[in-house]
Amino acid sequence: VAKRYLPEYRFQEYVLEVINDVIQRYNSELLERIRTDSPDIFMTLNGKILLPETIKKANKYTTTVMWCYDKATAFPAVVEGADHYDQFYVFESSDVSELGERGVDRTFLPMGYDPTYYHETDENETIDVSFVGSLNDRRKRLLERVATELPECNLHIWGNNWSWYDLFAQFEYRVRRRKLGNCIHNYN
Numbered sequence: 001v002a003k004r005y006l007p008e009y010r011f012q013e014y015v016l017e018v019i020n021d022v023i024q025r026y027n028s029e030l031l032e033r034i035r036t037d038s039p040d041i042f043m044t045l046n047g048k049i050l051l052p053e054t055i056k057k058a059n060k061y062t063t064t065v066m067w068c069y070d071k072a073t074a075f076p077a078v079v080e081g082a083d084h085y086d087q088f089y090v091f092e093s094s095d096v097s098e099l100g101e102r103g104v105d106r107t108f109l110p111m112g113y114d115p116t117y118y119h120e121t122d123e124n125e126t127i128d129v130s131f132v133g134s135l136n137d138r139r140k141r142l143l144e145r146v147a148t149e150l151p152e153c154n155l156h157i158w159g160n161n162w163s164w165y166d167l168f169a170q171f172e173y174r175v176r177r178r179k180l181g182n183c184i185h186n187y188n
Helices: 008-037 052-058 076-084 093-101 137-149 167-176
Strands: 041-045 063-068 087-090 129-132 155-158
Touching: 008 052, 052 076, 063 076, 087 093, 129 137, 137 155
Parallel strands: 041 063, 063 087, 129 155
Antiparallel strands: none
């Protein structure tokens, strides 16, 4: 309704107001929950919508831990709040130096796996390039270049945002980007 009746510039302002209200409410409710429950540890993954003042206040009631499994320096709220966490872990090795230059006490903690759950199979297939992750325009362009410019490369892609349930995605990956579509093995 807002998009239909508001001028474009006012609609954008309205969307930002709604998003900011939701983020403020989320942070307020989270802080209240931490205050009343007093957990031993409050751990967040990425923390893109956690406000620095929320983490600072949460430290009065619990130990705060962040594990940013995306590039931390890509998110202003994460960087602004980094100093307020008791422990701050990063997945991207470049974040170690970039956050260090900002004076942030951080620890490199790459992803791992559970060998009892993820284990070798009897398959003998050789995979030259394997991509596991979410789709964005940059990744799509890169993977499409690999698929089209290196046809001998055995490329396998897994992750979300590759859904065949979307009619536009079906057209995109079965017609327009067929070589890339042939490399996708699961879609959620």
